Amino acid sequence: MLIFRMIQSMGQGTAFANFTLAQIMMLCFGVLFLWFGIVKKYEPFLLVPLGIGCILVNIPGTGLMAPGGLLFDNYQGIALVIYPPLIFLGVGAMTDFGPLIANPSTMILGAAAHLGIFVALIGAKLMGFTIAASSAIGIIGGADGPMAIYVATKLAPQLLGPIAVAAYSYMALLPLIQPPIMKALVPLEERKIAMQKLRPVSRREKIIFPVMMIFIVLILLPPIAPLISCLMLGNLIRECGVMERVSVTIGSVFLDIVTVFIAVAIGSTMSATNFANVQTLKIVLLGLLAFCVGSASGLLWARLMCKVSGGKINPLIGSAGIAAVPMAARVSHNVGIQYNKRNYLIMHAMGPNLAGVLGTAVAGGIMLTLLGVK
Amino acid sequence: MANLMSPIAGKVIKINVKVGEEITDEDAELFIIEAMKMENTVFCEDLGTVKEIKVNVGDRVQEGDILAVIE
Numbered sequence: 001m002l003i004f005r006m007i008q009s010m011g012q013g014t015a016f017a018n019f020t021l022a023q024i025m026m027l028c029f030g031v032l033f034l035w036f037g038i039v040k041k042y043e044p045f046l047l048v049p050l051g052i053g054c055i056l057v058n059i060p061g062t063g064l065m066a067p068g069g070l071l072f073d074n075y076q077g078i079a080l081v082i083y084p085p086l087i088f089l090g091v092g093a094m095t096d097f098g099p100l101i102a103n104p105s106t107m108i109l110g111a112a113a114h115l116g117i118f119v120a121l122i123g124a125k126l127m128g129f130t131i132a133a134s135s136a137i138g139i140i141g142g143a144d145g146p147m148a149i150y151v152a153t154k155l156a157p158q159l160l161g162p163i164a165v166a167a168y169s170y171m172a173l174l175p176l177i178q179p180p181i182m183k184a185l186v187p188l189e190e191r192k193i194a195m196q197k198l199r200p201v202s203r204r205e206k207i208i209f210p211v212m213m214i215f216i217v218l219i220l221l222p223p224i225a226p227l228i229s230c231l232m233l234g235n236l237i238r239e240c241g242v243m244e245r246v247s248v249t250i251g252s253v254f255l256d257i258v259t260v261f262i263a264v265a266i267g268s269t270m271s272a273t274n275f276a277n278v279q280t281l282k283i284v285l286l287g288l289l290a291f292c293v294g295s296a297s298g299l300l301w302a303r304l305m306c307k308v309s310g311g312k313i314n315p316l317i318g319s320a321g322i323a324a325v326p327m328a329a330r331v332s333h334n335v336g337i338q339y340n341k342r343n344y345l346i347m348h349a350m351g352p353n354l355a356g357v358l359g360t361a362v363a364g365g366i367m368l369t370l371l372g373v374k
Numbered sequence: 375m376a377n378l379m380s381p382i383a384g385k386v387i388k389i390n391v392k393v394g395e396e397i398t399d400e401d402a403e404l405f406i407i408e409a410m411k412m413e414n415t416v417f418c419e420d421l422g423t424v425k426e427i428k429v430n431v432g433d434r435v436q437e438g439d440i441l442a443v444i445e
Contacts, residue, residue, distance in 0.1 A: 197438060198437065326410045329410065330410060330412055333412065341401075341415070342417055344381045344382045346409055346412065346414070347382060350410070
């Protein structure tokens with residue numbers, strides 16, 4: 001009898017006795033993420049650790065997400081706003097802002113493509129989310145992963161999982177989402193426009209740019225200081241020319257490692273109670289709306305700029321105004337090449353694309369300022 | 375004589391022509407240049423014979439750098 005009772009209590013201590021249906025569903029999601037990452041090679045750097053985080057948090061009784069547990073401690077990297085600025089440091093070190101400096105007028109496209117954020121915000125409010133949660137959902141439309149995580153952490157930490165997953169999934173799906181919108185909104189003749197060579201940008205300009213941005217953004221929008229200062233520090237390390245070893249490391253190895261930590265942390269927010277509900281579905285839909293509206297408004301503004309400039313701007317670069325660097329610029333380039341083989345839009349599209357990074361940060365900063373978050 | 379210039383900044387990953395080769399097809403894919411992890415094909419601007427190739431596989435080029443001289 002004693003042995004029977006021992007076996008029984010051991011059985012109850014294992015996960016099998018404690019699984020809920022929602023947890024099993026989330027485990028399937030975790031495995032699905034792994035499959036997409038490993039077999040389909042969709043963003044493996046992100047999906048593999050994300051899948052593992054999701055699996056770990058949905059096995060009952062491990063205590064990993066309880067205070068002191070491994071996942072709990074790792075999650076503090078997001079909760080205490082440590083990882084997103086580190087990601088931005090790495091992104092700064094691998095980003096050449098040259099195309100934006102060479103053609104500052106593309107800044108307008110970076111702003112125009114952010115209409116999606118505000119449309120999704122209003123949509124979320126109408127669906128019954130609080131204003132803070134709606135803002136965090138809207139920021140998905142910026143297509144900037146770390147920024148979405150940052151704003152969500154500040155405004156709606158309980159929604160972080162679905163918001164981050166929606167933002168990163170749609171970024172990976174851009175090559176499917178954007179081309180139909182581009183073909184619907186830009187007439188055939190305009191798709192063929194080849195753009196003039198960008199002017200060369202001097203080293204001095206590239207050094208002054210990050211320093212200047214730190215001053216401007218930090219004075220105007222202090223809430224996004226942690227992200228922008230790190231982005232620009234990373235960029236200065238890249239462009240100053242005397243820290244090449246550091247620049248290469250933080251732009252590659254360091255960035256990859258922090259990405260693993262942040263992806264595990266996002267995965268660990270995907271517990272069944274947080275994720276398996278109707279809210280997640282609404283967020284996923286609103287995120288798609290934000291991406292589509294943002295791409296469309298970028299394209300329409302680019303068409304206007306095309307007209308004003310007398311046909312010097314190919315409107316296809318407009319959809320690159322959302323911040324997914326360099327995915328959105330690649331989509332512009334690839335659509336352009338279908339209509340004119342000798343058209344190399346990639347560098348021209350990088351201008352609005354980089355402006356989009358700053359645009360999303362500014363939109364996030366405005367939201368945090370208006371909602372009074374420090 | 376015409377200089378074939380790189381339409382894009384990036385890394386030369388493939389050269390499909392040799393010196394002395396005659397290019398008769400407008401759509402011949404002469405060079406492949408990688409930029410932003412994408413392969414970009416460089417076509418010729420004028421048909422003719424390749425006089426000189428100025429780059430090697432693995433070289434980094436800027437937009438406007440001369441890739442080859444075609445006569």
